[in-house]
Amino acid sequence: MSWFADDMPRPVPHMDDAAFWEGCAERRLLFQHCAGCSTARHPPTPICPVCRSSATQWREAPAHAEVYTYTVIHYAAHAAVKDRLPYVAAVVSFAGLSGVRLVTNLTDCDPGRVRIGMPVRLWWDDIGDGQYLPRFAPLEREASS
Amino acid sequence: MTVVRGARSRCCIVGIGQSEYTRWGGIKDRSQFQVTAEAILSALDDAGLRPEDVDGLSSFSNDSNEANLMQVALGIPKLRLASMVWSGAGGGTCGSISLACSAIESGRADVVVAYRGLCQGQGKRFGRHGQGRVNGNFVDPFGLMAPPQMLAMIVQRFMHLYPITAEHLAEVALNARANANRNPFAVMHDRALTREDYFAARWIAEPLRLYDCCLETDGAAAVVITSAARARDARSRPVEILSAVQGSGPGWGSGALSGHNMPDADYASTNCRALAAELFGSAGLTPGDIDVAQIYDHFSGMVLMALEDLGFCGKGESGAFVASGALRWPDGELPINTSGGQLSEAYVHGMNLVVEGVRQMRGTSTSQVADAKTCLVTGGLGVAPSSAMILGRNG
Numbered sequence: 171m172s173w174f175a176d177d178m179p180r181p182v183p184h185m186d187d188a189a190f191w192e193g194c195a196e197r198r199l200l201f202q203h204c205a206g207c208s209t210a211r212h213p214p215t216p217i218c219p220v221c222r223s224s225a226t227q228w229r230e231a232p233a234h235a236e237v238y239t240y241t242v243i244h245y246a247a248h249a250a251v252k253d254r255l256p257y258v259a260a261v262v263s264f265a266g267l268s269g270v271r272l273v274t275n276l277t278d279c280d281p282g283r284v285r286i287g288m289p290v291r292l293w294w295d296d297i298g299d300g301q302y303l304p305r306f307a308p309l310e311r312e313a314s315s
Numbered sequence: 316m317t318v319v320r321g322a323r324s325r326c327c328i329v330g331i332g333q334s335e336y337t338r339w340g341g342i343k344d345r346s347q348f349q350v351t352a353e354a355i356l357s358a359l360d361d362a363g364l365r366p367e368d369v370d371g372l373s374s375f376s377n378d379s380n381e382a383n384l385m386q387v388a389l390g391i392p393k394l395r396l397a398s399m400v401w402s403g404a405g406g407g408t409c410g411s412i413s414l415a416c417s418a419i420e421s422g423r424a425d426v427v428v429a430y431r432g433l434c435q436g437q438g439k440r441f442g443r444h445g446q447g448r449v450n451g452n453f454v455d456p457f458g459l460m461a462p463p464q465m466l467a468m469i470v471q472r473f474m475h476l477y478p479i480t481a482e483h484l485a486e487v488a489l490n491a492r493a494n495a496n497r498n499p500f501a502v503m504h505d506r507a508l509t510r511e512d513y514f515a516a517r518w519i520a521e522p523l524r525l526y527d528c529c530l531e532t533d534g535a536a537a538v539v540i541t542s543a544a545r546a547r548d549a550r551s552r553p554v555e556i557l558s559a560v561q562g563s564g565p566g567w568g569s570g571a572l573s574g575h576n577m578p579d580a581d582y583a584s585t586n587c588r589a590l591a592a593e594l595f596g597s598a599g600l601t602p603g604d605i606d607v608a609q610i611y612d613h614f615s616g617m618v619l620m621a622l623e624d625l626g627f628c629g630k631g632e633s634g635a636f637v638a639s640g641a642l643r644w645p646d647g648e649l650p651i652n653t654s655g656g657q658l659s660e661a662y663v664h665g666m667n668l669v670v671e672g673v674r675q676m677r678g679t680s681t682s683q684v685a686d687a688k689t690c691l692v693t694g695g696l697g698v699a700p701s702s703a704m705i706l707g708r709n710g
Contacts, residue, residue, distance in 0.1 A: 179444065179455040187452055213450045213574040219566070239475070239575075239582075241467035242521040247460040248444040256518070259459040261468055261575045271575050275457050281521075286475045303456055 172297040173277060173305060178250035180297060187214045189228050191301070197294045199304050200228040201270050212270045231270070234309060235262035237288040238271055242281040256281050262290060262306055278307040326416040327546035327553035327709065330362025330539035331670045336502050336661035340436030342533040351380045351432025352388045354535035362539045363550025364426060369539075371396030371427030373415045375407025375664070375694075380432045396424040400561060403572050403698025404441075404462070405611060408665030410561030410694055410702035415540040425541060431666035432535035440531055441662075450573035463528045463614060465571050466697050467520035470616030473583035474522055477631030479619060481522065485513045486637045487615035488526040488658055494644060495655025498681040502532055503659040527615040529657035536666035538673065552709060554676040557689070558598035559704035564589040567699035585617055585696035587624040590703055594691075595626070598705045602626040605705070606687040607675050608649055609668035610696075612656040617696040622649075625691065625703070644682040653682040665694050676708045 172178065183191040190213075193200030202214045206223035217224050240260035246252045258276040276284055277293075290306040297303055332354045335342070342350055359365060366389040372382040373396065382397035396418045400407035408431070415427035439445055444460040459465055473479060492508035495501035508526060516525035546553035564586055566578045581588070595601055602625060610621045619633040627649055628636040641648040654660045654671035661667050672692040674680040687708065694702035 174456075174458060178458075179451075179460075181452040181456055183452070187450075191452070212576055213453050213569070215568075239468045239472035241459075241464055241471055241523075242518070243458060243464050244518040244520065245442075247442065247464065248455075248458070251458045251460075254458070257458060259457055259464060259468070269576070273454050273457050273459055273573075273575055286472065297456070305457075 173275065173295045174254060175250040176298070178297070179248065180301065186216055190214055193228060194302050194304060195300055197302050199231040199292060201231055201267065203227045203229050210267055210270045212272065231264050231267055233292045235264045235290050235292070235306060237276065237284065237286055237290060238263045239286055240276060240284050242284070258284055260284070260306065272304065275305045276307065277305050325543055326419050326540050326556045327543055328538050328556060328673050328706070329541055329546050329549035329553050330358040330360070330364065330551060331673045332357030332359070332361055333500070333536040333667065333670055334534050336500060336532055336534040336667070338502055339440065339531040339533065342434050342436065347432050347434035347437050347535070348380050348384070348388070350434060350533070351430060351535040351537070352385060354432065355385070355389060355428050355430050355537040358428065358537040358539045361551050363548070364539060366391050368426050369428055370394060371415060371418055371424030373398050373411040373427050373429045374431065375400040375411045376402045377404060378431065379438070380430070396427060400702070402561070402700050402702070403570065403695060405613065405664040405695030406698040406701045407561060408611070408669060408694035408702060409559055409692055409704040410700060412538070412540060412556065412669065412704055413559035413561050413702060416556055416559050419540065419542050425545065427540045428537055429540060429666070430535065430537035431664045433663050434533035435531045436533050442531060448572065450569045453574050462572070463523055464520040466614050466617060467523045468575060469571050469583055469697055470614065471522055473616060473620055476583055477634070479616070479634040483619060483634035483637055484522070484527050484615040485510060486642065487612065487618045488513055490642045491612060491652050491656040491658035494653050494682045495659030498654050498660060501655040501660040502530055503655060523614055523616070526658065529613045529662045530659070532661045534661045534663050534667070536663045536670050538666070538669055552677045554673045555707040555709050557600065557705040557707040558594050560590050560594045560597065561694070561700050561702035562590055563699035563701065570699050571697050583620065585620045585624045586699055586701050587621060587693065587696060587703060590701060591625050594703050594705060600689065600705060604689055605649065605691045606689050607653060607684040608651045608691040609653070609656070609672045609693070610651050611665050611668065611693045612652055612658045613695060615658065618651070621693060621696050645684065650682065650684050653680050653684065668692055672706050676706050
């Protein structure tokens with residue numbers, strides 16, 4: 171069972187971002203880096219905006235990140251999210267990966283407890299057909315209450 | 316007599332037109348295309364011009380009312396400019412006018428109509444998942460599917476970094492509604508909104524509540540732009556375009572509408588800082604010279620950021636600025652969104668704000684700022700490119 175319902179829109183890889191999704195299929199969170207100057211960038215683009223090299227490397231991100239910002243979403247913009255309402259969409263950033271932020275979900279957390287700066291850990295959501303998506307949960311399990 | 320400030324003659328808006336504005340799905344008897352064409356005819360009539368006089372059509376991204384079809388529908392014999400400004404949704408509102416000015420000043424066109432028709436009841440609702448978004452792969456599978464959710468992210472961080480509270484967001488929404496209550500054409504003209512109503516309303520995407528989000532409506536609006544020389548013959552009072560700019564700071568790309576990878580220093584911003592210097596410099600004005608403003612209010616928090624990014628107050632000071640009553644007509648320091656804006660008049664991707672800016676400079680707004688001589692108008696905020704302009708009262 172994937173975290174959202176099965177009819178949730180899936181990534182439809184194209185030539186410029188396929189390597190990102192291939193990484194996800196192997197449960198590896200790979201971000202595009204310039205092979206020339208090592209600048210990281212996301213979403214993927216074919217040319218380095220710093221040195222204009224088109225040579226790229228894909229390097230794995232740390233499994234830990236922190237919440238850069240977030241929103242608690244209270245309405246269904248698509249039928250597939252109805253059973254998850256309210257849910258948290260978050261932007262996370264990674265130590266040592268300047269220039270890269272990832273839009274994801276924060277799961278296993280009371281939406282009222284989410285804070286900017288909160289440490290989170292990566293988990294892989296199996297959405298079927300061999301594809302996985304990176305979602306995050308609080309690094310420290312919430313104290314059970 | 317046309318007032319010419321600075322070294323060159325500036326273009327003027329000589330006609331404004333709009334359809335009726337209704338709630339989403341309210342226009343059932345005509346197509347969006349027809350409603351848009353009628354708004355253009357209305358703007359031309361206001362200017363004392365005919366479709367035969369038009370040789371340019373200008374719009375901005377995602378416009379489905381194509382210029383080539385509009386030419387046929389209106390019987391425009393010769394089109395010399397058919398252009399659309401790139402932008403994230405409403406970002407190009409004033410960009411379409413900037414483009415018109417460029418064409419007129421360079422001799423590529425004489426009379427350009429900038430227009431927008433948006434009947435969400437006949438097309439897609441912007442508050443719902445939309446297919447085909449650029450870099451949609453990086454948002455759709457995570458349930459970040461519509462602008463209120465996407466821009467809530469920016470507002471959340473803005474409120475984290477600076478002393479901005481829900482009370483300040485509420486003030487933007489309440490100001491818009493108070494102005495709409497004076498504007499008989501506003502969708503929310505008859506609907507009062509209290510502070511209690513604001514806080515009792517449902518969450519959309521935290522920190523945005525229902526009244527922090529623009530309306531979903533049906534309607535169209537258009538303006539006619541021509542040279543200062545030709546504007547002297549207009550039927551209605553011409554309004555000078557003192558400055559009109561569009562553009563983006565570095566690294567925005569699909570920005571808040573997708574990967575959220577704007578530079579950290581610009582993240583909690585409208586992406587207007589890079590525009591502001593040119594906007595004011597080109598007009599020879601400073602923020603203190605602006606008498607009234609129409610600031611793109613898709614979401615309340617973005618208006619607060621714009622007040623800072625455009626220099627009406629310092630960084631992080633917009634909350635205190637609006638709490639002082641600065642936005643309120645008639646006595647505030649900077650009355651804004653005097654028609655009710657997109658929170659309470661209608662959501663026409665900002666073209667209704669342009670029309671209201673012209674009314675202020677003509678002296679015909681229902682929340683007229685006394686002796687207003689300058690009006691700043693912005694396009695969509697927190698997207699790339701964005702755009703803005705300053706209008707000036709003529710004479």
